[in-house]
Amino acid sequence: MAAFRFFLVVAWITLTAYTVLVAANHGLGLFPIFLKDIGALTWPGQFDLDFLIMLLFSALWVAWRNSYSAFGLGLALLALVGGSLFLATYLLILSLTAQGDLRKVLLGEQRAA
Numbered sequence: 852m853a854a855f856r857f858f859l860v861v862a863w864i865t866l867t868a869y870t871v872l873v874a875a876n877h878g879l880g881l882f883p884i885f886l887k888d889i890g891a892l893t894w895p896g897q898f899d900l901d902f903l904i905m906l907l908f909s910a911l912w913v914a915w916r917n918s919y920s921a922f923g924l925g926l927a928l929l930a931l932v933g934g935s936l937f938l939a940t941y942l943l944i945l946s947l948t949a950q951g952d953l954r955k956v957l958l959g960e961q962r963a964a
Contacts, residue, residue, distance in 0.1 A: 852951040856943060863939040870936070906931050909938055916959035 888896040889903070910931040917923025929937045942956065949955035 852946060852953075856946055859939045859943045859946075863936060863943075866935055866939075906934060909934075913941070916957070916961060918960040920960075 885899050885903075888899045890896065910927040913930045914923045914927035917926060926941070930941070945956045945959075
């Protein structure tokens with residue numbers, strides 16, 4: 852579990868630094884570029900669509916893990932727009948609060964089901 856937590860921290864730091872640099876150099880206009888690439892039916896668009904589907908998987912898992920509660924749906928929205936920055940933070944917090952029990956991390960409220 853320590854290696855997984857280390858990866859989460861390194862991934863978060865790396866992505867945060869990269870995001871800050873990109874935002875400083877290109878602004879915060881991600882969504883128009885993202886949607887334009889998808890609409891152009893190009894390889895960057897294919898990558899963006901694949902990434903969007905992964906974001907949706909992440910959001911659905913977060914919502915399901917929290918039994919589609921209002922809190923869970925709020926977290927799912929954060930997962931959808933926050934991407935890996937959100938997911939790395941969420942998984943790190945879960946791994947710490949679950950004391951390394953991966954079943955608790957992955958299943959959350961669904962453990963009893």
